Amino acid sequence: MNAVPTVLHDVADRVRTQLEPRFPEAAAMFEQCFLNTLETTVRRLPDGTTFVLTGDIPAMWLRDSAAQIEPYVRHAAADDDLRAMIRGVIRRHARYVALDPYANAFNEGPDGMGHQDDRTRLTPWVWERKWELDSLCHPLRLLHLYWTVTGDTEVFDEAVHRMLTVAVATMRAEQRPGSSPYSFVRPHPQQPTDTLVNEGRGPECGYTGMVRSAFRPSDDACTYGFLVPANMFAVVVLGHVAAFARDFYADTALAGDAAALRAEIEEGIRRYAVVDHPEHGPVYAYETDGLGNHLLMDDANVPSLLSIPYLGYRPATDPTYRGTRAFVLSPGNPHYSSGKHARGVGSPHTEPGHIWPMSLAMQGLTSTDPAERAELLDMLAATTADTGYMHESLDPDDPGVFTRPWFGWANSLYAQFAMEVALT
Template identity: 90%
Template sequence: MNAVPTVLLDVADQVRTLLAPRFPDAAAMFRQCFLNTLETTVKRLPDGTTFVLTGDIPAMWLRDSAAQIEPYVRHAAADDDLRAMVRGVIRRHARYVALDPYANAFNETPDGQGHQDDHTELTPWVWERKWELDSLCHPLRLLHLYWTATGDTEVFDEDVHRMLAVAVATMRAEQHPDSSPYSFERPHPEQPTDTLVNEGRGPACGYTGMVRSAFRPSDDACTHGFLVPANMFAVAVLGHVAAFARDFYADQALADDAAALRAQIEDGIRRYAIVDHPRHGPIYAYETDGLGNHLLMDDANVPSLLSIPYLGYRPATDPTYRNTRAFVLSAGNPYYSEGRHARGVGSPHTKPGQVWPMSLAMQGLTSTDAAEQAELLTMLAATTAGTGYIHESFDPDDPGVFTRPWFGWANSLYAQFAMEVALP
């Protein structure tokens, strides 16, 4: 167990105290969820980097690790050791991205653990090599949040510079899937969504200006190549990349390229990703292929359509987002479920009818309605099956039926939401 900085213990006590009068159950579980990542999944390494497990899987996902430590970042300015821990995650992200920008999860050492039988360009460092656009976006978001919170210029070393350049170059390559160097096949997939169609090349796509993502943040294969919320996430973080390249590295070429790519993706979303829904009006599709096909749904994993304001793409008051949110939180979304104890968004990654607490927390984080937030916080605290921890998914008619008892990202996202309620 890692030593917990005093500043985080103080935050845990403060939030618990503030929540207790209105939300006693949420208050009682806040500390253990808030500190779960730091106490059980963070490993400080001798080289100054930080390795972060997802929880019950012994690998470091770029996406999960960034999201898991996000609740701590806002407090990093107050503690040298906490700053060093977060900076260590960023440095490990930078090294991993340089090793393989198409991989989504990595080993602590080059020991060849993980999915080494997959048909793709593997190295012993890689646990899994599913190309997911958000796997590059989450580390860039973390870097921006850390810089904003601390003003620490030490983080901007040459490894981070390389990460910025490699991220942009990889996104550029995936604007043109027909010439992409990436392919992926799993010889014996447990589910069809564990591998790519078309001999590992994935579904056909037309050029849109957006960036192709082979897999979703759930690690399931995309139905259509352009995952819209991931491209929205890219728009948000590419603005940060352009500023970092210009301000810290005097790399105007990279800054210009990131800005141009951002504009092209934004234009592609506007032209290809908005659908006129008969009930809700103009809404964002979850996926499209640039060939006239759209998938109308949402998934609990982030980036999602529900998370658009959280990603920094559009405010919660944006009319198209409001329409999309109404669709996502309705029976029109095939992965929205209701039961006796909860209602919310699930995922095709788990069996039908399950609700994912992650989506409930995200619904709360993106809500402008205090009553809705209160209902969601109460719902989250009441559906842990008495464990006081957040799970991957649960049966809304019987929360005692759940998946993944140890899931660091879900605990951290709950903590973020609880902090927003307690410390608006």
Template identity: 65%
Template sequence: MISPAVSQLVAEMRHALRDRPRLAETFARCFPNTLDTTVRRMDDGTAFVFTGDIPAMWLRDSTAQVSPYLPLAAHDEALRQLIVGLIRRQAMYIRIDPYANAFNAAPDGSGHAGDLPPKGDWVWERKFELDSLCAPVSLLFRYWKVTGDLQVFTEDVRAMLRTVVGVMRVEQRHETSPYTFERPGPHPPSDTLSHGGRGSPVAYTGMVWSGFRPSDDACAYGYLIPANMFAVVILGQLAELARDVLDDAALSTEALALRDEIERGIQAHGIVEHPEHGPIYAYETDGLGRHLLMDDANVPSLLSIPYLGYRDAADPLYMNTRRFVLSHDNPSFARGRYAAGIGSPHTPPGMVWPIALAMQGLTSTSDEERERLLDMLVATTAGTAYMHESFDPDDPDVFTREWFAWANSLFAEFVLHSVRWTAEVK
């Protein structure tokens, strides 16, 4: 796909980064990567944005892949049509199955076979991830803010917003939910839910249950705190859309009430006292007194709290949490000769994820830290000038997933953020 605005910005960034040619070249490759390699315009006018080396569209990934293009959408018709097409396809998918995380371009039954209950033909995988409901709302809201476009609010899109609130309401009390998920056979335990597909027991907290993390790994405890933080943010956005665009006061009121219940749950059940770092946010909890203290590279994460818009980077509780997740107290943190950062149980132990390094930079208030992370990212591409899913911090030539568009987009977003930050400071 050709975008004049993207081409122009790449040229401008090459000039701005002319004293850092490796960074300029890596940006020039990564920024248009989603447009160049993962976009399919469909006959119905929608857009299918697949993740890269897997031919399926994740609701979360596709949102993240186009996010760096949003500021350009008001002035580039090609980008505007792409984002509108993606929003409409996301809405279509959520109406088909709001519990699925990844979908096919056509109802051909592709994807994981043998899961219980059986998935539909449109569905690649039916792992319920709370952030999969949040990401499309975030994209819609930000697109509307940038463009003021009201034509994007089709009946499918309006129904999507009502469905998001409805499913979250159901999953506040997961014990009454119809959703279960099991993957029989020789698969990792993280690919299935325990207790007959319902996951480990939880108590009511006001938060929304999630079966799986944004890594697609099963939650140890059902209330994933970063995903609930994301829900708090997008429910405020949804309420504004319902009030100002849809003229639906009831939906707006319901979204705000749900937001407040989730927020109270996070504050009551999601904060623990760490002996080294003080009060911090847990990654998961069950409302029964158990907490999981870690962070994962995939977003939403605890590290990404300011990026999500949940709290400011200077918030004391976030700062405590940030120190924890960027230390060896976080079991997903790794340090090697060439890099240090957050990984994920989704990949081999000791690996570092470029997504987490970019997010560390996007949420940093330190010039030195941002510059160090930019250099680290550019130096660990194994000579490809593209981001990977993860790499060995002692040997960056060892990596997973050569083609992972989400990582490329987030890196590009970090570069843009860093250049703009520097310009504003000067």
């Protein structure tokens, strides 16, 4: 178990004190969810980097690890050791992206663990090589948040410069159909979404200006090639890349390319990703292919359409987001469910009818309604099956039926939401 910095114990005490009068159950479980990632999944390594397990899977997902430690970043200015731990995560992200920008999850060392039978360009460092656009976006978001909070310029070394360069180059390669070097086949998939169609090349796409993603943040294959919330996320982080390239590396070529790519993706979203819904008006599709097809749904995993304000793409008051949110939180979304104890968004990654606590926390983080936020915080606290921890998914009629008892990202996202309720 890692030593917990005093500043985080102080935060836990302050949040618990603020929550107890109105949300006693949420207050009682806050500290263990808040500290779960640091106490159980973080490994400080001799080389100065930090390896972060996702929880019950012994690998480091680029996406999960960035999101798992995000609740700590806002407090990093007050503690040297906390800053060093987060810098270590960023440096390990930079190393992994340089090793393989198409991989979503990595081993601590080149030990060959994970899905080594997949037909793709594997190395012993890679646990799984599912190309997910958000896997590049999450580390860039973490880097920006860390810099904003701490002002620490030490993090901007040549390894991070390389990560920025490789991230933009990979997005460029995935922007134009037919130019991608990536393919992926799982020889014996447990479900069809574990592999790609068209002999591993994925679904056919037209040019839109957006970036193709083979898999969703759920690690399920995309139905259509352009995952809209991931492209929204890319718009946000490419703005950060352009600023970092200009301000810290004097790399005008990278800054210009990132800014241009950002504008092209934004225009692609505007032209190809908005659908006129008969009940909710203009809404964002979850996926599209640039050939006239759209998938209207949302998934609990982030980036999602529900998470648009959290990502920083549009404010919660934006009219198209409001219409999209109304659709996502309705039976029109095929992955929205309601039961005796909970209602919210799930994922085709788990059992039909299950709800993901992660989506409930995200609904709360993006809500502008105090009553809705209060209801969601109570709902999350009441559906842990008396464990005091978040799970991957749960049966809304029987929360004792759940998946993944140890899921660091869900605990961290709950902690973020509880902190927002308590401290804002």
